[in-house]
Structure formats: structure tokens, C-alpha cells
Amino acid sequence: MKDIKDSVFYTLLDIAKLDKNVIVLSCDLGAYALSEFPEGQFYNVGVAEQNTMSVATGLALEGKSVFVYGIVPFVTTRCLEQIKMDICVHKASVCILGYAAGYSYSYDGPSHQGLEDIAVMRAMTGMTIYSPSSYAMASAMVRSAYEMKSPCYIRLDKDPLLDDDCSDISSGYRMFGKGTQVIVTGAYVKFALEHLSLGVVDVYRIAPFPNVPFSSVLDESDGLLGALCENKFGNGKTHTFHLEAGSRRYINGRIGL
Amino acid sequence: MEHNQLVQVAERIRAKTIAMVKKAQGGHLGGSLSALELLVALYYSIMRVDPKNPKWDGRDRFILSKAHACQSLYVILADLGFFPEEELGMFLKDGSRLGNHSSYLVPGVEVAGGSLGHGLGLACGMAWAARMDGKTHRVYCMIGDGESQEGSVWEAAMFAAHHRLANLIAITDYNQLGSEDFVENTSDLHPLHLKWQSFGWDVRGIDGHDFADITRSFYPSPRPTMIIANTIKGRGTSLENKPQSHHNIPKELKS
Numbered sequence: 001m002k003d004i005k006d007s008v009f010y011t012l013l014d015i016a017k018l019d020k021n022v023i024v025l026s027c028d029l030g031a032y033a034l035s036e037f038p039e040g041q042f043y044n045v046g047v048a049e050q051n052t053m054s055v056a057t058g059l060a061l062e063g064k065s066v067f068v069y070g071i072v073p074f075v076t077t078r079c080l081e082q083i084k085m086d087i088c089v090h091k092a093s094v095c096i097l098g099y100a101a102g103y104s105y106s107y108d109g110p111s112h113q114g115l116e117d118i119a120v121m122r123a124m125t126g127m128t129i130y131s132p133s134s135y136a137m138a139s140a141m142v143r144s145a146y147e148m149k150s151p152c153y154i155r156l157d158k159d160p161l162l163d164d165d166c167s168d169i170s171s172g173y174r175m176f177g178k179g180t181q182v183i184v185t186g187a188y189v190k191f192a193l194e195h196l197s198l199g200v201v202d203v204y205r206i207a208p209f210p211n212v213p214f215s216s217v218l219d220e221s222d223g224l225l226g227a228l229c230e231n232k233f234g235n236g237k238t239h240t241f242h243l244e245a246g247s248r249r250y251i252n253g254r255i256g257l
Numbered sequence: 258m259e260h261n262q263l264v265q266v267a268e269r270i271r272a273k274t275i276a277m278v279k280k281a282q283g284g285h286l287g288g289s290l291s292a293l294e295l296l297v298a299l300y301y302s303i304m305r306v307d308p309k310n311p312k313w314d315g316r317d318r319f320i321l322s323k324a325h326a327c328q329s330l331y332v333i334l335a336d337l338g339f340f341p342e343e344e345l346g347m348f349l350k351d352g353s354r355l356g357n358h359s360s361y362l363v364p365g366v367e368v369a370g371g372s373l374g375h376g377l378g379l380a381c382g383m384a385w386a387a388r389m390d391g392k393t394h395r396v397y398c399m400i401g402d403g404e405s406q407e408g409s410v411w412e413a414a415m416f417a418a419h420h421r422l423a424n425l426i427a428i429t430d431y432n433q434l435g436s437e438d439f440v441e442n443t444s445d446l447h448p449l450h451l452k453w454q455s456f457g458w459d460v461r462g463i464d465g466h467d468f469a470d471i472t473r474s475f476y477p478s479p480r481p482t483m484i485i486a487n488t489i490k491g492r493g494t495s496l497e498n499k500p501q502s503h504h505n506i507p508k509e510l511k512s
Contacts, residue, residue, distance in 0.1 A: 040389060045416070048416065050378075050412055051380075051381070051409060051412035051415075052417055054375050054377075054378025054379050054381070055378050055385065055416060057378060057382060058378065058384075058386065059385060059386045060382075061367070061379070061382070062382070062386035062390075064386055064387070080371060082375060085369070085372045086378075090368065195407065
């Protein structure tokens, strides 16, 4: 079975072999491809995400293209001040790879669950946010992050993604099918296509949000049902943290998703 | 530059810094004056910089992590020719690049500061990049003692020692004061030199207002260097050693 980490890091490996200024910093999180990186281009910097963002910025200011990899909450909310004041204020060539989105770490409690990252990273000026729904898309996003040389966040999902050949990520969204539409992102695109009898709007670039009026989405469909996302805001219910263990589907059921 | 010449430069910079703050009726004067001799030593004796080419790749980098103390840095940069001296009159004026926390808008300033605890990590990244690329410039970073209460300073300290960043020299402006109170009353740093030593740094203690002491403390080490400079917050004003010196205007400067 395919793994999004392979899509991301083998693409990054190809780039790193051609550009010695690509530096990958892991906050003690692994992936198979990392062991193949050229010497001096991959470092496990340990459990120190705040300092890692500052160090990444310092490297970027000296001409490096830096990718920081860690668990979603630890590389977003935990070090948001460094993301804001270092990476974003300096418009640094730093791409944050967050693993894994939503309730991916369903057995690990709120410390590991990425529910606030979209909200807080959208507030970061100049931050591009990618949420891949297919393995090919994840590869394309890594290349895009490398080329843009500005702050970027790619949120990676643990669940299986679509196995398509999507490589054009210029529009920021794509639509599947007609009929009433539901907006989804990440692994939920595959889930929605397989389990819901609805059209799907896949928003894979959350920031900058696709500059497409909803009227054009509605024109191509029978209407908009709403958005489907593991997110604590906007569903009209009071959020509670889920400290109990359980599969992702179990927790989804508990929150009425 | 000889020590007596550095003393004369410091007197000139101090007078202009006080005048700039008096004109603007704002700024963080206390921490700017405690750091003044250290900054003069760095810019007039220790570091290699080119005022006509602030981004010269061979320059030594300096990060003022305690960026609120930027007043004397602005005066030094203008004095050296990084930007016109007349611009000092625009400190805190509408549209001016000379704000309350130094930023990269100002020629000669590497980074935008203001949030304490970030500069040392940035300096680590810069020093690390220099070593990766085989470059010989050094990276200097000044932090405050109040700032040293931030946990992120110690993450950076561990990182620098782990990676043996010998081209990184940090200075603590140890003026004993934070914004509201003495640091020993809020989160005591004592014994600061033992803390840095235990984190794997080469630690040197100096009188931060004595140029002989300052200049002889800069020499190579196989490890990152921490120079702990004992200083007087607000030196040269009526608010010496007082918490009010952080961002109050001394009475003799009030208009």
C-alpha cells in the first residue's frame, strides 16, 4: 500500500540530489527515504520544534531551502510564535511538513491530533497551505514548495489517498461529479468519493484560498451541501477533546462526522 | 582601534542615543545604554562589516536578539555610514524604518526582532549554514538577561553546543533588570555562567563597560562562546539600575 511519506520524501530526495542547498530537518519523526538523503542534507534535530523553526529561518536567510518535518500540532501550534516572527516575517524559504492531519493519530489523544492547524496557519501572513488528496498531488506540492521559496505548510494525512496522476495544482481546487456538492480536503476526498453519493469539491490549497466564486461551483452542480472536515470550528457544536482511544472512524462517529 | 579611542566613540554614541530618545520622547533607553560599550566594541573593533555593502557575503553577522535595545545600534549604524545620520531624527516618526524594535528594513540589521528568545536560534541557523558552506565569517548574537528566562534560548543553547558551532559568539547583556523588576525577583538566573557552562558553551565573564575587558574576551574556541557582560541598565542617566529604565524617559530628558 502506498504511503504519503514516500511520495513526499522520495520527491524531496530527487530535488536534494540536484540542489545541495536543500536541507531537511526532522523533529524526531521518521520516514524510509530520509536514510537515503545525501550527507549533510538531512538532520534529526530532536524534540525542539520552536528552535528548529528559528534555525530553519537562519538557514533560509543564508540561501538554504529548508523543509521541517514533524507531527502536526508540534510543528504548528506549539511553535506558532516562531512560525510567525521568524518564518513569515522574514518570508523565509521554509516548508513545514505536518504529519498527520485531523484525527489520523486517533489513539493518541489531543496532543497528537491536528485540529487547529488550519485555523492558526491561515492566520500566518504569506503562508501557503497545501492539503493533498492524492499521492501524485503530494509530490507536486513538494516541488511547488521548493520552487516558491516562501513560507509553506503541507498537511499530510495518514489515511489512504487517491492514487491518480494529478500534477497540476495551479487552481487550488478540483471538482468530481455533478449533483449536490460537499467540500472536503485531504484524505476525506477519497472517503467522500467512496462513501457519499455526492459531488465532491476537493480544496487542496487552503491558503491562498482558490479565487473562485462559489457561484461557479454552483453553476456546475445542483448545489452546495456544506463542508466535511475534522475541525473543531464551525459545526455549531461545542468542541470537546477526545482523550479516549479509538479508530478514526470511531472518533468521527462520536463527533457526528 | 585603541581602547581610549573606543571610549571616545562610546561617549559620542551615548550622547547621540540620548539625544535621539529625547527628541522622540520614546524608546527603550535603559537596555540600549547597558549594551552600548558592547555594541561599540563589536562594530568598531571586532566585527568585519561594510557600511557601503550591508549584504556583503563575507560580513560577520550580528543579531540583536534583545531588539528593543536598538537605539544605540541605530546610532552606531548611522555613525558608520550604513544610512544617513539625519535619519536618526525620524526615530519613531510616521513611516520611519527606525522603530521600537530593529528590523531588516534598516541597512545593517539582519533580522526583525521584538519577540524575545528567537535571535539565538536564528544565529544558530546562520552559523550552521556558514559551516556547511565552508565560509569563515562569524555570527554574533546579543541576548538580554530577562530574555534568558525564555525556554527557547536554552533550546538554542543545546543546539549550538550539540553541533559545536564554534563560529557562534553570544553575549548576554547582564544588567540584572527585566521590564518591571530585577530578574532575580521574577525568575532568578543565578548562577548564569554555570548554566551556560553546563550546556557546553565556553563562558567568559566581563565588565560590559570596560573596553579592555570586552576586547580581550573575543578569542577563538572549539565550542560556541558565551560572554556574560555585567552591565548597568540606563548607564549615564538618572534611571541607572532602576526597573523604570526599561521604557521610561529619564526626568532630565522629558520635554
